[in-house]
Amino acid sequence: MRVRLRTKFVVILVVITLVLSGTVHWTLESYKRDVVDDEQRRTDETASLVAEQIDETIWEHRDRIGLVASRPEARQFDRSGPFLDAFLDNSRFYSAQLVDANGTVVDFRGSVTAGTRRSVIGSDRSETPYVERALRGETYVSDVEYAERADRPVLVFSAPILDGSGVRGVLVGAMYLDRQTIFDAIPPLETSSQTVTIVGDGVVLNENERTFDEGIESSSTVESTGWEVTVTRDRTLLADRLDRLAALQTLVLVIVVLVMVGFGYWQYAVSLRQTERLLDGFDRLGEGDYDSTVSLRGGAEWERMSDGFNELAATLRARESELRERRQRLDVLYRVLQHNIRNRMSIVLNYADLITDEAADETVVGAAETIHRTGRDITGLSRKARQMKNALEADPDRRPVDVASLAADAVAELREEYPDVTVTASLPDEAWAMALPSVRLAVENVCENACEHNDSADPRVEIAVTATGPEPDVDRDPADENGGRVRIEVADNGPGIPEQDRAAIDEGRETALEHGSGLGLWLTYWVVDNSGGTLRFDDNDPRGSIVIIDLPRAAPRRGDANAPDPSSRVDDRP
Template structure:
């Protein structure tokens, strides 16, 4: 339940962060859009102002060039009348005509007479605007200040041609103000917007209005290189952004409050109900079938509660039926097994006596058959006892050294079956976490391979592979050490120890394997004995797997995979082991042989 609460809290936090993040990002984007909108507006105004000023300068330049191209401009004897007419039809306040040698031959306009007389006849060939015009270029000169005042003058010069030759230059001067080149600026200025125009050295135009905080943008006048700066008051934008920030905080607070409320409601409605339901299942797991849960919060939860109560009632009835059935089977099993062994002991004794005293070979042979069948039934009864013990231990497991277990089993089988060649390939040690009855399973597999081997040279190979053992397995037959067929496997990240038993006998009958694969006996498919069933249940209770395959060219291959462990696990407290039980004795398999020997001795 703690994990469920953690997941719910994580999901709630993630959803809250996503929603809050969405609101925050959306409002931040809106802020950026608002700022970008203001910036774009200022950029647009600056570009527009620079373009309009450039257009005015170009118009003045083109007009001067047009006037200079007229034939009358080359008639220097009428230059004063020509200049008066030019000034009367333009926004220029003064104009000069300079001869090809750089001498000023005419000077008219709104100027002082003394200044005019001083300029007439002077040599201006060293002036850039004169040289450029005499080279045949219409030229816009740098801005000049008028006698150090705040007024600025723009000079434009153009060549005067006659018969394709430059005869002189027309130079026109105009003030830079809102009546000339800057006439488009005033409409762009508002109470929240100002325009400033400057060249590299001075400010040509500026507004008297200033702002504490503003958004600025600049653009360049292409013809002159002047810089146009547009400033917009930022106070309105800042106020708008503050309002958005306040709105953003309120939105985030609302989202947080809603998610906290939703989380508490979900916890009260769902998690608490789930805790009650899980508590009910834990009670059922303990066998408390009278436990009842009361779930509220909707018809669905009420249906779940009713379903749980119905399940508890059904499990209680089923548990009672299973307990009664188990008791009957236990009584029947004990009575039959005890009576069977007693009665079979009587049968074996009398059959042995009859075989000793009869002189009829047919009777003696019949008694041998009776003795063999009696021993088989006795062994079957013992297998049933072993299965009962294996089932009683359940899935309680403890560390077992599989190498030592196999060595002991093989040593006993070599004495019991001297005609069978037993070959082992074992590591120094191989610890597994298994049922205390694991010895029974190993003995059954190995003994079955020896007992039913009908080959002329019977051979059984037993190998154990432990991926945790870095050393090579020790083999009792060097010639076959390279024939080891076991490999290490992994199951869910835990290393598995593999036991492989290979024989060259007739193999395991298909009907035996079919019954094991189906997990039950049927009227048509049933195992002839209980040994394979015992092996299957012990391996399953040990958390392992068993597989059967055919060997080549004949025989059977039995593979058992068991969960590996470490020797240190055997020293750990029982509460720390996986299903281990220190009170359980290790089933060493000697009781079976002792009882068989006692049965056979009694029959003699």
């Protein structure tokens, strides 16, 4: 251990030094990427901000024209002139139209020529998208258009004019796309190191003539129109910053290497030796030497670990002594109780038999029979206690067990011992499970309880064994439990397992047990649980219970594996 720990320590120091030496270039490039990524992130945020501001501006004008169209004055077509002039004076629209419900232009005002105005008034615009959509009740924003003779991009807004009967007409407003209207958020963002370009419907709506040798670019989309906003930043400004960073990185690396060398020497001189002593102490504790102590120096922390270790050793020493004494007391108590119960109950049973044979009074005979049954129950409880003790003290190693063979033996014994019970079985030729050898007791106990406590007029017990999952490889490690499951189901039509016994098993806590079946359930639970399996209960239909045992499936083991393991048998002699 000492050689390994020291070797690891030296190797780690060498590796750290080599890694630090080799990361100068990588660290610089990584930081460059981080700086560029940060610039990219800021550019992305700017592009998104511009797109959001443009979208908000469009929605603002859209809501504006919808609000104006909802006013009562909008429905007064005979006074459309003052209405449209007031609308244009209080907005950024350069022209506005009033269109009747039939699509005819009623009035046209704004920065347009008289000829254009005359040609538009009275014309049918019902098939233009902005009129058609508004007549359907929508507030509409058109694609990019171009104003006549101005060669400037225009955005047209339209909103329905409603009255009590429906759409009365349409209010239409046209707005130039420039930095005084929709793109008013762009000027503060265009600097000597940043430009903004907007493209919509295949047309460049805003462009900056400035270009950069190397730039960082990001694009975002205006949600309401689909326009693409592209922000470009000059990347050459990062060069000086990165050059200064390179010199600083080299200096920091030299300092780090020197610090690591000094730290490594100090750790080796102080901490490593202390660690070795502490590990040696734990090794001795693991071997059962609870009288072992350690003495660590070099700081308050090491002294606390030393005191903690010594306290742990003392606690384990006292605990081991207490457990040993308690085990001795329990063994003596167990032997005395077992001996007395067997001997005294033999006397009770003999006298009960004698009274049954000799007494003439039927009441006395009935009482004697009750005493005899109760005595046999107590004797059975004592036997189950012995089984539980032997099972818990048996070989704790799991091994392949042919559960089908165990179940077949149990079925044969049940049919012989309980001839009045109809016992049926559905068993494969073999079903190997990874379990404790004492799993035989668990299977026998569950089957016996199903017969013994069955009070049905036609008692029946069904036993089934099934194997699920892939067939395990014969050559694999028997401890490998990934080959499926083996299930044992024991169903009866008796009174069912008492609810208090079920609850005790499900909750994992002991309760007052009224008869041997409860103690047997604990035996079954502990054996199955220590075998890596599960035990659960279900209600049978229409009456009774189903006990289900699931065990890990194992690869078959031939030879003497089918022979009963001695540790699974219990000496039942009185």
